[in-house]
Amino acid sequence: MAEIVTLAEAVTELVSDGDQVALEGFTHLIPVAAGHEIIRQGRRDLTLVRMTPDIVYDQLIGAGCARKLVFSWGGNPGVGSLHRFRDAVQNAWPAPLELEEHSHAGMANRYVAGASGLPFAVMRGYTGTDLPSVTTTIKPITCPFTGERLTAVPAINPDVTVIHAQRADRAGNVQMWGLVGVQKEAVLAAGRSIVTVEEVTDELSPVAGQVVLPSWAVTAVAEVAGGAHPSYAQGYSDRDNTYYQEWDAISRDRATFEKWLTEAVLT
Amino acid sequence: MTGTSVETSGHAAHTASEMMSVAAARALRDGTSCFVGIGLPSTAANLARRGHAPNLTLIYESGALGARPDSLPLSIGDGILAETADAVVGVPEVFNYWLQPGRIDVGFLSAAQLDRFGNINTTVIGGDYANPGVRLPGAGGAPEIAASCREVFIVVKQSRRSFVDKVDFVTSVGHGSGAGDRARLGLPGAGPTMVITDLGVFRPDPGTAELVLEQVHPGVTVQQVREATGWELAVASEVGTTTAPTAGELTALRALTGGPDGKEG
Numbered sequence: 001m002a003e004i005v006t007l008a009e010a011v012t013e014l015v016s017d018g019d020q021v022a023l024e025g026f027t028h029l030i031p032v033a034a035g036h037e038i039i040r041q042g043r044r045d046l047t048l049v050r051m052t053p054d055i056v057y058d059q060l061i062g063a064g065c066a067r068k069l070v071f072s073w074g075g076n077p078g079v080g081s082l083h084r085f086r087d088a089v090q091n092a093w094p095a096p097l098e099l100e101e102h103s104h105a106g107m108a109n110r111y112v113a114g115a116s117g118l119p120f121a122v123m124r125g126y127t128g129t130d131l132p133s134v135t136t137t138i139k140p141i142t143c144p145f146t147g148e149r150l151t152a153v154p155a156i157n158p159d160v161t162v163i164h165a166q167r168a169d170r171a172g173n174v175q176m177w178g179l180v181g182v183q184k185e186a187v188l189a190a191g192r193s194i195v196t197v198e199e200v201t202d203e204l205s206p207v208a209g210q211v212v213l214p215s216w217a218v219t220a221v222a223e224v225a226g227g228a229h230p231s232y233a234q235g236y237s238d239r240d241n242t243y244y245q246e247w248d249a250i251s252r253d254r255a256t257f258e259k260w261l262t263e264a265v266l267t
Numbered sequence: 268m269t270g271t272s273v274e275t276s277g278h279a280a281h282t283a284s285e286m287m288s289v290a291a292a293r294a295l296r297d298g299t300s301c302f303v304g305i306g307l308p309s310t311a312a313n314l315a316r317r318g319h320a321p322n323l324t325l326i327y328e329s330g331a332l333g334a335r336p337d338s339l340p341l342s343i344g345d346g347i348l349a350e351t352a353d354a355v356v357g358v359p360e361v362f363n364y365w366l367q368p369g370r371i372d373v374g375f376l377s378a379a380q381l382d383r384f385g386n387i388n389t390t391v392i393g394g395d396y397a398n399p400g401v402r403l404p405g406a407g408g409a410p411e412i413a414a415s416c417r418e419v420f421i422v423v424k425q426s427r428r429s430f431v432d433k434v435d436f437v438t439s440v441g442h443g444s445g446a447g448d449r450a451r452l453g454l455p456g457a458g459p460t461m462v463i464t465d466l467g468v469f470r471p472d473p474g475t476a477e478l479v480l481e482q483v484h485p486g487v488t489v490q491q492v493r494e495a496t497g498w499e500l501a502v503a504s505e506v507g508t509t510t511a512p513t514a515g516e517l518t519a520l521r522a523l524t525g526g527p528d529g530k531e532g
Contacts, residue, residue, distance in 0.1 A: 026329050026358055027344020051358065052407075075404030077342035078305055082404070089402040101390075104328060105362040105411040112359050124367055125411045128440035128452040134396045149453060178349045179329045182358045209355050234346050241341045 002172025002218035010194045010220040011037045019159040022049040026181030030231035031164040032056045033224045034196050036265045039063045049158055051107045055247045058082040062257050068098040072107040079244050083251040101135050106153045111182050113155035114189025120152045161190035164228045167204055168197045172215035175204045178234030180211045187213055196224040198236045281512045282527050283465040286484045288520055289512040291422040291463040299372040300324040302412050305343045307422040308375035313339055317519045328408040330356045339523045366415050369455050374416030378423045379403050380434045383477045383498050385441025385459030388434035406438050413439035418460040425464035431497040442476035466492045482507045
């Protein structure tokens with residue numbers, strides 16, 4: 001059963017140096033506050049996993065938390081590139097960043113395999129691209145029934161998955177709705193999980209399109225209202241598009257970024 | 268960013284970027300489904316839906332199927348997409364159930380680099396993969412969109428930096444190394460059938476699969492297009508001129524983007 005704890009307690013207990021950590025969220029419901037707590041607690045050598053590493057991953061990378069990134073699209077959605085990510089790849093600042101690069105379809109299938117307890121997933125994808133030549137976790141496979149040549153990608157099973165959801169009840173059952181991305185698969189694929197929520201309520205009244213993660217599938221729940229900002233939680237907040245646009249200037253320069261990090265996260 | 272303003276008799280003045288978005292929007296047929304990339308493709312697809320193609324089904328990789336945003340989303344996951352969609356599904360479902368089986372008519376993509384066969388690079392430019400000159404965001408949904416949609420439209424600002432002889436990395440396959448390559452690779456869709464830039468419109472030659480300049484936008488010369496192309500450009504025997512944006516198209520586009528200098532990717 002999920003324990004209801006503070007975010008600081010959850011990160012202290014469940015995220016360790018060297019872990020493979022997935023903070024998932026596909027534009028919506030991104031666990032930004034949890035990412036900042038990982039930075040504050042000074043975690044190092046993390047393998048960060050995410051389909052769409054956006055600005056919270058830019059922040060984790062710039063803060064020196066990451067050793068490796070497993071991903072399919074690393075950008076500032078609708079704005080442009082991630083400058084801390086780019087600086088790490090191009091200039092090894094503040095540390096070298098190893099990449100394991102996929103497509104969205106590949107990453108989604110890797111989570112599905114992880115959640116399903118399978119060693120790999122089968123898909124049509126990557127054929128003719130240069131990705132298999134730079135990513136060792138993309139392999140051809142022949143269908144044993146039709147002989148068709150397909151692509152296999154290995155399961156992702158993070159040590160810990162972190163997501164943000166709209167609500168949990170006091171027993172730790174989690175409810176989310178709107179664009180739910182790959183969060184259910186990422187939680188079920190992981191050894192441990194942390195869910196930050198907008199609010200903990202007595203009851204979870206049904207919402208159209210909801211996904212419910214039962215308490216026994218989650219390790220820890222922490223109430224963090226606004227914990228997805230500048231991403232959003234449908235029904236609670238809107239995406240702060242201005243923040244995403246402003247991040248471009250903040251992140252472009254190392255000194256400006258470090259000033260931001262000190263003022264916005266570390267103090 | 269917006270290029271030179273063009274005045275055409277009977278039509279309102281417009282920028283080259285606006286011409287590109289309008290030409291791209293016109294390419295989308297009503298009643299079809301379109302897998303929409305963010306930026307220029309999203310601008311064009313939303314313009315089409317407000318104009319000649321009200322029954323265009325917009326599919327965003329974030330899980331919004333049949334989205335009807337009333338303003339242009341900044342990202343592929345803005346709340347307005349889920350709130351207005353026919354159905355909202357998880358990301359594995361978008362790719363496995365909807366894209367992979369070939370249910371979607373048009374994949375609408377952009378590119379950092381594009382070659383004569385419509386192969387797309389959005390991964391790295393210069394250097395090598397491990398030590399790139401410029402690290403770009405990467406693949407996202409594009410490799411499988413390019414593989415599995417029935418056809419692909421590409422909208423991209425054209426210059427010698429984007430129209431290159433050889434892409435530095437094949438992120439998404441167009442026509443590979445030429446005609447027949449998609450069939451050899453087992454890629455189910457037809458691949459790029461149209462490329463729309465701020466200078467003109469290109470289609471692959473049926474025999475060679477190489478992009479051919481078929482239309483220039485008003486005020487653009489074939490020579491200008493050649494100069495903005497990093498290979499020996501194939502030009503149709505008769506090059507048409509794109510119809511300039513109508514006042515109605517421009518009004519609708521500016522309502523979406525916030526004006527001629529508004530956001531557009």
